[in-house]
Every structure is written in structure tokens, then in C-alpha cells.
Amino acid sequence: MKLNIIANLSRKTFILFCFWNIGISTLQSQSLIPGTNTYNKHEVTLVASGLYASLAYELPETHIRTGMDVSLGVEYKFLFNKNFGIGLGAEYQGYNAMASSDSISSAYTTTDYEMESFEFRYTAENLVEEQQVGFLNIPVLLHYENKRYGFYIKAGAKIGIPVTSKYSTRYNLHTSGFYSQYNVELFDPEFMGFGSYRSLKGVGNNLNFNTNIIGTFEFGAKLPLSNKHNLYGGLFIDYGINNIKANQTKNTVNYVVYNNGVHFQNESVLNSSLVEEVKTMAFGIKLRYSIFNF
Numbered sequence: 001m002k003l004n005i006i007a008n009l010s011r012k013t014f015i016l017f018c019f020w021n022i023g024i025s026t027l028q029s030q031s032l033i034p035g036t037n038t039y040n041k042h043e044v045t046l047v048a049s050g051l052y053a054s055l056a057y058e059l060p061e062t063h064i065r066t067g068m069d070v071s072l073g074v075e076y077k078f079l080f081n082k083n084f085g086i087g088l089g090a091e092y093q094g095y096n097a098m099a100s101s102d103s104i105s106s107a108y109t110t111t112d113y114e115m116e117s118f119e120f121r122y123t124a125e126n127l128v129e130e131q132q133v134g135f136l137n138i139p140v141l142l143h144y145e146n147k148r149y150g151f152y153i154k155a156g157a158k159i160g161i162p163v164t165s166k167y168s169t170r171y172n173l174h175t176s177g178f179y180s181q182y183n184v185e186l187f188d189p190e191f192m193g194f195g196s197y198r199s200l201k202g203v204g205n206n207l208n209f210n211t212n213i214i215g216t217f218e219f220g221a222k223l224p225l226s227n228k229h230n231l232y233g234g235l236f237i238d239y240g241i242n243n244i245k246a247n248q249t250k251n252t253v254n255y256v257v258y259n260n261g262v263h264f265q266n267e268s269v270l271n272s273s274l275v276e277e278v279k280t281m282a283f284g285i286k287l288r289y290s291i292f293n294f
Contacts, residue, residue, distance in 0.1 A: 113262070123173070168203045
């Protein structure tokens with residue numbers, strides 16, 4: 001899948017370079033305000049990007065599929081001179097991933113409906129879990145613009161604040177209970193939560209993450225449309241620097257006793273001790289359109 005993403009990115013890179021060459025002559029003729037030797041120092045742009053945006057983590061004996069998503073935002077740029085400036089902004093960035101595993105097993109101590117202690121053992125088979133997370137990113141960017149050759153470079157950092165999350169899981173479950181005081185392992189009855197259960201599902205929105213620190217780099221071309229409006233097209237990469245996983249050791253399957261019997265509550269694998277580190281990664285195409293230029 002990564003090879004397909006890189007191939008698509010290469011084709012879009014070629015298109016962007018064509019776009020770049022077409023815009024150079026226009027850029028050189030419109031880089032200054034007509035009749036003056038001054039330039040616009042302030043610019044507000046709408047920003048949209050997309051292609052690859054995924055959560056990166058490892059889970060034993062599990063295949064992690066990368067995801068695609070988009071971001072939307074707004075950015076303010078101030079130029080110190082004709083070439084250098086700084087940018088501030090806000091954007092919503094979505095990330096997603098999917099984990100699939102033939103088998104995940106674990107065990108922990110709990111109590112049954114008679115409040116007797118035992119070790120609950122479970123194996124989740126054919127587990128598939130989809131995860132989606134949204135961050136409000138605050139970028140701080142250094143900006144360089146080469147008016148002669150018509151390209152720009154942006155580099156800096158983003159602070160990402162988690163604002164949305166959800167997951168959905170489906171799996172088959174096999175459970176048993178080991179009572180060490182009797183030196184016996186029970187594989188039934190089902191009303192006690194011991195046995196085999198098929199096609200279980202779980203959903204939730206309690207993926208808890210820490211603030212995300214992101215390094216970012218962008219390279220592209222600028223096409224002036226008028227003295228007040230510009231169109232930018234470029235390639236970008238956002239790399240999550242820190243581990244955003246909160247310190248949680250929840251169980252993927254929770255044994256819960258109710259008056260009418262035992263039920264199972266599902267937790268995301270991202271909230272479990274099976275996953276130690278989660279980072280974000282995004283790259284692809286970024287488009288900007290200036291709505292104010294003064």
C-alpha cells in the first residue's frame with residue numbers, strides 16, 4: 001500500500017512542477033504592487049490538504065493498515081522582507097488506522113457474581129478495529145519565498161490538541177476462568193462468562209491522547225491570480241515527534257457482572273497495555289488560496 005501511495009505522490013509531484021513552471025513568469029511580473037517598489041506584508045490563506053494521514057503504532061502479531069484523511073484550516077503570514085516571513089494558523093487534521101489480528105490473548109484477576117476471585121482468560125480472534133482521531137493543530141511556520149524561480153518553503157512545528165476520537169471493533173471471543181484456590185479452569189457455563197462467543201462488536205469514543213508535537217516541512221509553487229489573491233500548491237510532510245498515547249493499561253475485553261449475568265465490554269487496543277507508543281504521520285498535497293493580501 002505504501003508503494004501505491006508513493007507512486008500516486010510521484011504523479012502529483014510531476015503535475016505540481018508543471019504548475020510551478022507555468023506560474024513563474026506570472027509571479028515575476030506580479031510580485032510587487034504595480035507602480036511601487038513595495039510588497040504586501042500580510043496574507044491570510046485558506047488551507048486544504050490530503051492524501052496520507054495515519055496513526056503509527058505497533059501491536060504484536062497484528063497488521064496495521066495506514067489511512068488517508070484531509071485537513072482544513074486558515075493561516076496568517078507576515079513577511080519581514082520580500083523573501084522571509086512567519087506564519088501562524090489553525091487547522092483540523094484527521095488521522096485514521098485499522099488493526100487486524102488473527103488472535104490477541106490476555107488475562108487478569110477479577111471477581112465473579114459470587115464475589116469470588118479468579119483469573120479471567122480470553123482470546124479475541126479475527127479482530128478488526130478501525131480508529132479515527134481528530135486534532136486541532138496550531139502551526140508556527142518559518143516562510144521563505146523565492147520570487148525569481150517561483151517556489152516557497154515552509155518549515156516549523158505544530159501543536160496538536162485532540163478534539164475527536166472514535167473506534168469500532170468486531171471479533172470472536174473465547175474465554176475461561178482459572179480459580180487458583182481450587183486449581184481448576186472453567187470453560188463454561190456461558191452465564192458466568194466462560195465459553196465461545198461469535199461476532200461481538202464494540203464502539204466507543206474514549207481514545208485518550210496527549211498533546212501532539214509535530215515537525216512540519218512544505219515545498220511548493222506560488223501562482224499570483226491578482227494583486228490581492230494568490231494560489232499555492234505544494235507537497236508537505238508532518239511527522240509526530242512525541243508519543244501521544246496516554247498512560248493506560250485497560251483490558252481489551254472487560255468482564256462485567258450484572259444482575260442478569262455476565263457481559264463483556266470492549267476497549268480499543270490503543271487504550272490497552274498491548275500498545276506502548278502511538279505517533280502521527282501525514283504527507284501529501286497542500287493547497288492554499290489567499291483571501292486577504294495587504
